[in-house]
Amino acid sequence: MSELTDLYQEVILDHNRRPRNFGTLDGASHHAEGYNPLCGDRLRLFLRVDGGVIGDVRFEGSGCAISKASASLMTDSIKGRNVEEVRRLFERFHRMVTTPPGQDVEDLGKLSVLAGVREFPIRVKCASLAWHTLKAALEREPLTSTE
């Protein structure tokens, strides 16, 4: 049962119940929609990028606790950071959730609560949906999918 409580940590449940930066963003410079066909999760992400820095970010959509919490945590962690740093963070996050369980992973601060998803291979896509959508938004792709 410990994997379950590792996955559904209080931080994740809290972000699921009260997602941060939830809603739309007026004057967004970038936006993308992510879709996970497996569970039907849909996520719209809005970014305002000023001078290479994420000035503001919002997301909305419906999804499972993992995808919602991951989106919420992501928005918190990228706000105020510059775009290049955020792109690197995407890679670091991706590495963390795809490293096989049992192996050491980099400490990504608050984002590390999602490392538990490694015990649930089918849920990795839920955790990475927001990040893929972010990447697509920054590349100005209109729509992305984790499939």
Added chain:
Amino acid sequence: MTRLRAPRFGEAGPGAPRFGEPGPGAPRFGEAGPGAPRFGEPGAVAVREPRGFDAGRIRADFPILGRQVRGRPLVYLDNAATTQKPQAVIDALAAYYSEINANVHRGVHELSERATDAYEAAREKVRRFVGAGSAREIVFTRNATESINLVAHAFGDPAIGEGDEVVISAMEHHSNIVPWQLLASRRGARIRVAPIDDRGELVLDALEALLNPRTKLVAVSHMSNALGTINPVHDIVKLAHARGIRVLLDGSQAAYHMPVDVQDIGCDFYAATGHKLYGPMGIGFLYVKESAYAEMEPFLGGGDMISSVTFEQSTWNEPPHKFEAGTPDVGGAIGLGAALDYITAVGLEEIARHEHDLLDYGTRALESIDGVRLIGTARRKASILSFVMEGVHPHDIGTIVDRQGVAIRTGHHCAQPVMQRFGVPATARASLAMYNTTADIDALVDALGRVRELFG
């Protein structure tokens, strides 16, 4: 305990039973040996209670049900996706490949003859199982999806043209939507969708209102995989036939839950899949009413479906072979035959009654949990408990109950329009089969308690 078990092929000694024919004195399905009562008959080893059904005895025939997952005994409630296989089916597959494997319909040698006999004997078992008039009317396919695609091409292409219409329902599986969309785009035809109500029942009047001189086919499920609704197929056929419209029924879900008699229903096409009938994956069938054959062109071209081939032209073999191009899944067909024998020995009436009792039990159990709402509450339904839980996404439910050893399906169940109709992104779905028990439902309820604990 005696296992229901297929007779072995080629058993040594004079008078050994030929493939698929139990010889004199050989144990039949469900018999403990000569003179033993058949399953479910008075005097059977486990005496039946008035409403009793010996699921425990049946469970023993399914080896996979004895295994553990996640360190707990498996509670398998994903039967609408696929059912588990009894030992008799596993034995039949192994025996086919160990003893008589050969290609069919072409060799003069002993094995080819025996494989052909066994393959055609399996076709006869399917015929009997669905009540078709002749084995000619049974086409083997890979699955129900292929059966429906076969109709979309072989019947649809010649019979359905520009401006013609195909009527489906709002509860269809993607496999009974997409082939018609493809046909519609090939032929310039149009799909009309009969609505369902809040209980998940087909609105029959609305379906009737859609029928018009341009309607060339009504294609609906006999039973919904997402909701469990059983459709009034006799009425649908009557309405369509009164206007000269052919009817295809998708029997993927219905066929393993209730007795099916295609002649009594009167449908023109009946599609089903073997892996939900406790048979192997990769084998399915299509019933085609004899009179419909005259309107059908070949589907796939190749060996076995021809009678003669020259570079200028070819002529077609007789049905059903005309629609079975290439080497078929002979072992799969034989495995399916063994599965149908097994189901028949247990008795579909008994299975339906048992599953219905279980559905009632499960419905009450789920409704008693705070925040759980059933999706699909048709007055006539079978074996499907689709539900949502307030504040918890179905995907999270699936993950958490899986860790208690409970296998359910979560998602859109290949029926996205049904999810849209009920305004949910997905549901959790527990689906029942003959070997499920109230203990399985109790395990699900306990596991849902764990979901509540985690999510508060």
